[in-house]
Amino acid sequence: MATLNRILGYTLRGKTYAKTGNEESKIADNFPYLANDWSKSTFESLKQNIRKHYARRQKTRCAYCRVKIAVEGYGYPIEHITCRDKKPNWMFANFNLVVSCVGCNSSKGVDNVLVNPSTHYGDYEEHCPDTGDHYRLFNPHFDNWCDHFEIEDDFFLIPKPNTKGPFTFDTCNMHRYQIILDFREQINLREQKTFRNITKRIRKEKNEDKLKQLLEAKDAILDMIENH
Numbered sequence: 001m002a003t004l005n006r007i008l009g010y011t012l013r014g015k016t017y018a019k020t021g022n023e024e025s026k027i028a029d030n031f032p033y034l035a036n037d038w039s040k041s042t043f044e045s046l047k048q049n050i051r052k053h054y055a056r057r058q059k060t061r062c063a064y065c066r067v068k069i070a071v072e073g074y075g076y077p078i079e080h081i082t083c084r085d086k087k088p089n090w091m092f093a094n095f096n097l098v099v100s101c102v103g104c105n106s107s108k109g110v111d112n113v114l115v116n117p118s119t120h121y122g123d124y125e126e127h128c129p130d131t132g133d134h135y136r137l138f139n140p141h142f143d144n145w146c147d148h149f150e151i152e153d154d155f156f157l158i159p160k161p162n163t164k165g166p167f168t169f170d171t172c173n174m175h176r177y178q179i180i181l182d183f184r185e186q187i188n189l190r191e192q193k194t195f196r197n198i199t200k201r202i203r204k205e206k207n208e209d210k211l212k213q214l215l216e217a218k219d220a221i222l223d224m225i226e227n228h
């Protein structure tokens with residue numbers, strides 16, 4: 001269980017995408033936005049960079065349900081935590097961007113995720129709330145996943161009571177079957193004998209060169225697990 005939590009429990013704290021000067025000017029030049037401006041071709045490379053950045057920081061897992069998302073192509077959306085329809089001018093705000101699975105992204109839709117939806121906040125990127133207490137929804141830029149969710153019996157995703165878990169679970173419809181399947185697959189791979197043996201030997205190995213080889217082998221297996 002500890003291992004599974006380690007895989008799923010990543011956080012984005014301090015890991016927002018740092019836009020280049022060119023990207024910042026592009027954003028400023030096109031301000032203010034309409035929700036559909038997201039599809040403008042001028043933003044294509046910026047969107048690619050954002051997608052790549054978060055896919056990597058999120059271990060190619062959905063920001064919410066933590067299911068494995070497609071590694072290649074564009075099979076996973078950039079997700080706006082506060083949706084573009086509600087806050088078009090926050091569409092490039094750092095704390096508003098993650099990648100998610102298609103399931104969470106489409107289930108979530110335009111639901112309100114802020115604690116005080118009637119608060120105006122403001123229309124500039126910097127007005128996008130920058131602390132977790134403004135959000136009813138789990139926000140990986142501020143919140144620890146393991147504080148809001150747990151895995152029961154090694155494969156049931158359960159929201160923890162009295163946290164953001166239950167609201168997030170309902171909003172993203174996390175009852176979806178593939179979430180459970182994905183966890184199951186992870187556990188099966190982790191239980192494979194090779195991985196266990198290497199881990200056991202790493203603990204005992206005194207020879208430095210051997211230890212280096214073993215650590216490399218372990219990394220290669222982890223890559224395989226993470227990218228399969």
Ligand SMILES: [Zn+2]
Pocket residue numbers: 062063064065066067100101102103104105
């Ligand atoms: Zn998801």
